[in-house]
Amino acid sequence: MERPKKAYEIGELDQYLFGQGNHYEIYKKLGAHVVKDGRREGVYFAVWAPHAENVSVVGDFNGWDVKANPMERNEPLGIYTAFVPGVQTGSLYKFCIETYKGELIYKADPYANSAEMRPGTASRIADILNLKWSDAKWMEKRAEWDHHTQPISIYEVHIGSWKRHPEPDKEGFYSYREMAHALTDYVKEMGYTHVELMGIAEYPFDGSWGYQVTGYFAPTSRYGSPQDFAYMVNYLHKNKIGVILDWVPAHFPRDAHGLADFDGTPTYEYADPRKGEHPDWGTKIFDYSKNEVKNFLIANALFWIEHYHVDGLRVDAVASMLYLDYGKQDGQWAPNKYGGNENLEAIEFFKHLNSVILGRNPGALMIAEESTAWPKVTGRPEDDGLGFSLKWNMGWMHDFTEYMKLDPYFRKGHHNQMTFAMTYAYSENYVLVLSHDEVVHLKCSMLNKMPGVGFDKFANLKVGYAFMMGHPGKKLLFMGQEFAQLREWSEARELDWFLLAEKEHVAVQEFYKDLLHLYKRNKAMYELDTSYEGFEWVNADDGYRSIYSFIRHSKDNKKNLLFVCNFTPIEREDYRVGVPRRKQYKLVFNSDEVKYGGTGEERPLVYRAVKKECDGRPYSFGYKLPPYGVAVFEF
Structure with missing residues (x-):
């Protein structure tokens, strides 16, 4: 017996x-x-x-x-x-x-x-049974939190290169505990609502940035112990900052000590190399047909959210999981049983994963990095959706960066690149992203994508950021881009904080900081993000002047915001904008202020609309719009 x-x-x-x-x-x-x-x-x-x-x-x-x-x-x-x-x-x-x-x-x-x-x-060996938590208030509020109607502005951070430690025995790394305090102070001052941390689950090679994981249940030892990691999450929560982790269920490395051929056979990966290997990345693909493998991944997601109180997971490389032919040539992939290129097992995995995570943890976020037009990524599994909370808007990011790279003279021929995203803005619940992927591999930093030299580069970046902040969708910006880092990002060095000795970089930082606080302060900028009622073009067709004007509405319509963004270096002394009502319009954000690198020219704070047709509307008011000018009016 x-x-x-x-x-x-x-x-x-x-x-x-x-x-x-x-x-x-x-x-x-x-x-x-x-x-x-x-x-x-x-x-x-x-x-x-x-x-x-x-x-x-x-x-x-x-x-x-x-x-x-x-x-x-x-x-x-x-x-x-x-x-x-x-x-x-x-x-x-x-x-x-x-x-x-x-x-x-x-x-x-x-x-x-x-x-x-x-x-x-x-x-x-680690004993993580008795981690110390004092974030009960945060966790209670999270359970009642609805991401659709709340502000989300995310600071994407790689801990190892945000700042480098001066002491030689630290290998350049700040500990989780040191980072908790330094990062919290900065994020609170800037006005972000969340941090998204890259490379937390253990990984062997620094140059993979944490996207080739060997220890799915272990916070990387580069920055300290599991207790130290819990301290950081707890401290951020106590300061009302949410924590999102990058999570990598798409693939894993071939390292001898890792999951590859774990028991001498393909255990965690598909046995057929046409399904089980990424030729471009040299990595293995999880076998989503095996219950034990799916359980490993779902339990891992729950582990971070429930055991470590993490508020959400940004799921990496979702498209590579959904498509059997992702990154593969003919002959390198095998079709599904219906002859298609969809990975049916991965689709079911996502539905199961998101149903369990969000069903057990109301208020948590599951965010898909999905780069194609796959339908219903944020749709409900009952309606044949994948069940994610939010999806990265890679289409917007591509159109935005391509437009911003153009010399302003040529922008008039590409005006629709900045308006096109509104044709599909409500098909998913989107996050507008300018992530680490956009500032590496010779793509240039955000500043150096901009055309021109000197003033023009900085002014272009600022008007671009203002347009992004006004556009429907949650927001994400990679670290360093908020103060116009010059160099591309490298995991091997800290951000170029020394640039903040120069007034142009301080001006961009102040500009983005004030945009973040404007965003958090005004419900019009977030509470109707997923509804047609939340956004209205005033003039989407002013291509000749490359000016965009639009309104963001609040639910009660009491505090709406009018945005005007000029994407050329030409001043419009007699700029007139059409408005819906004969009301007063209060200037609440003006890019021409000295602290933003503007002229500081005095101008009225309140504008009274008059009965004069403009932009197809019966009322309008005039405003002196500076080169690359941004003006936001409350009404």
Whole structure:
């Protein structure tokens, strides 16, 4: 008769749920967990290795001896387990797997909660059961929060290069705890609502920026311990700043200690290389047909959101998961059973993932980085949508950057590039993004995309940012672009903060900061983001002068905003704008202020509309519009 299982051990129900793909807290059973077995304290190890002949746990506690701690196989799924007494928190370990070929391979724990600092590749015992939280108010509010009607302005950050540590023993990295304070102070002053952190799950190669993950359940040790990471999330929450993580369920690297051929066979990846490999990236693709693999990923998403209180996940490379032929030539991919190029298993995975994450965690965000016209990415799974909360608007980003690169003389022939996004603005719930991808690989920084020299470059960038902030959709800007970084971003150095000794860069920073606070202060700029009632063109067709004018409406229509953006260096002394009512229009944002690098010319703060037709409207008022001028009026 089999002895009864202890509470911490893998039981029949655990195996059944894992085999069904529904064990949403499997991370509490698989991996390495500090436990007490009677009077003995130690660590319970469990690993899924279905095609392994034998598995043992090796570590600094047993001299890395393959024979010291063999693991017991649990059927029917092939989960190997062992209790090893006396093992302490902080110990390093790996699983030694004997493959069906008789080879010994050494793998890091897929469910490890901590990892050795690179270039080391071992997992590290960590006890994360009693993390310290004092963000209960934030978590309660999050549960009632509706992202559709709330402001979201995201600061995308790579911790390792936001600032570099001056002390040589720190390898240039600020710790999670140090970053918590420095980043919070900056983000609060600037007026962002959320930070999005790149490269948090453990990864071996700095140059991958965290997009080639080997430790899905371990905050990278570059910046400290799991407790330190929890401190940072908690501190940001206490200061009313949301935390979004980049999350990579699309692929994983081939590193020998990672998930690739985990038990000597394709365990986590598709066995068929036409489905299981990305030729361009040299990485492996998760097998979304296996319940245990889907469970690994869904439980991982829940782990960050529920265990570490993270507020949302930005899901990387969604298009590469949806299309079987993504980045592949003819002969490199296999069609689905209907002959199409859609990955049917990935589609079902997304519906399951988003239903579970958002069903269990009201107020959390699931954000798709999806670069195609795939329908209903933010649609409900019941309506055959994928179920994401938000989708990155890559189409807007492409049109915007291409337009902004143009010499102003040629913009009149491309006027519709800035208006086109409004034809599909309500087909999904969008985030307008100018992300890290736009300022690397010889694409130039945002400033150096701009035409001209000197004043023109800075003025172009500012009017572009104002247009972005006024346009429907949530907002995301990559770090450094808010003060007009000159160089492209590199993960190997800190941002060029020394530029803030120059008034032009300070002016851009002040400009973007005031836009962020204007955005947060005015419901018209966000509460009807997903509704036709929230936006109205005044003049979308003024291509000859390259001027765009539009209105953002609030729900109660009491505090609306009129935007006017001039994308040429030509001053319009007699600019007249049509308006819907014979009211007073109060100037609440003026790009010509000295602090923004303008002339500081005095002008009225209130403008009275008169009965004079303009822009197809019965009323209008005149305004002296400066070169690359931005004016926002409240009415």
